[in-house]
């Protein structure tokens with residue numbers, strides 16, 4: 435396997451080589467489509483903040499891994515880099531040139547330099563074109579003279595290990611194995627002479643036996659061609675092997691970034707720790723918890739207040755962004771372990787599951803109930819039974835009023851990605867930066883529907 439070059443890592447985990455890509459405060463929103471009936475009854479279209487204020491710098495020749503669960507915004511960030519989705523705001527500079535807002539006609543020539551390798555090599559290739567034809571076509575689109583194309587195709591195929599090229603050039607994708615197809619896709623990308631490859635899960639659909647070989651090839655290409663990579667993956671083990679730095683994404687934000695060694699040897703964010711614990715251990719005799727924390731990745735269209743990870747975080751505390759809707763999660767958890775009759779009687783106390791709570795400020799909300807004292811009793815007994823649940827650090831008090839149970843909550847504070855002293859990592863977590871010292875962010879107190 436190729437060895438990693440020495441990397442100079444500076445503050446915020448940024449490499450001190452000159453930057454090929456500089457992303458600043460990037461936002462990508464998608465409009466949610468609602469049906470006519472929902473609009474009629476006042477449902478708003480809503481938006482998904484797929485990328486929510488990302489800052490990231492890729493040094494020339496650097497490999498940066500973007501890791502996170504499904505839906506965290508990794509692909510959208512990668513696609514935004516290539517101009518395949520349009521950012522809502524923010525800046526992407528490639529070699530000092532601003533890409534955001536460039537018309538397609540000016541973006542197209544740059545695409546030669548910014549290439550993408552997708553997860554599914556089969557879907558990336560035109561089944562009716564030979565391997566050579568597909569690569570040649572990409573070269574034609576980018577204006578390469580016909581006479582130069584065959585030679586460039588052959589060189590690219592041999593460079594990715596499909597050698598001799600004459601054996602592969604006239605084959606159709608269906609005649610290649612999965613690994614060979616991904617090599618052909620990489621050949622098409624490098625034939626154009628790119629500087630950056632956005633590799634979006636490039637090995638996840640391949641057999642285990644060929645994954646390491648493809649990663650090895652990508653490392654060789656990085657060394658020989660000076661390529662820079664944004665490597666998008668769920669798979670921390672491959673990121674550890676391949677990347678100089680790793681950024682952990684959660685619901686559109688980078689929550690931790692640092693050198694690969696720092697992320698793996700000294701993870702800080704509870705989400706990074708959870709992801710690392712979930713990596714399967716090759717030694718079956720060691721029983722390491724594999725589960726991610728409770729709950730699922732929340733709906734990006736209604737992201738939690740404060741730190742988006744707080745509902746799942748075992749170390750969350752008062753300022754992390756507790757909301758009345760977090761009480762629903764606590765109740766649902768309780769109802770999985772009580773007898774059916776108790777579930778029936780308790781769940782009836784919450785008036786309307788679709789409108790569980792109405793916040794009237796960031797720190798006060800009503801959980802609706804037709805019998806508030808009884809609901810208060812259930813919530814109080816839950817608090818007494820599990821006083822250590824992080825949620826209770828953010829609940830000042832619960833009182834019954836005519837509409838339901840009123841909840842007074844701690845002020846939510848959105849954490850910010852900040853450098854960790856004496857390390858090359860940055861983390862966005864109140865465990866590492868005093869929330870009282872963070873500059874106020876407007877979205878720290880934005881109300882979301884409960």
Ligand SMILES: Nc1ncnc2c1ncn2[C@@H]1O[C@H](COP(=O)(O)OP(=O)(O)OP(=O)(O)O)[C@@H](O)[C@H]1O
Nearest residue numbers: 464482484502503504505506507508509510511734
């Ligand atoms: N074209 C689109 N229209 C609407 N929403 C979208 C669109 N593309 C992505 N999203 C939403 O944006 C969020 C981020 O999606 P994205 O695919 O970037 O995440 P990801 O981390 O790459 O996930 P995966 O690993 O499953 O590919 C998700 O909530 C997704 O549903």
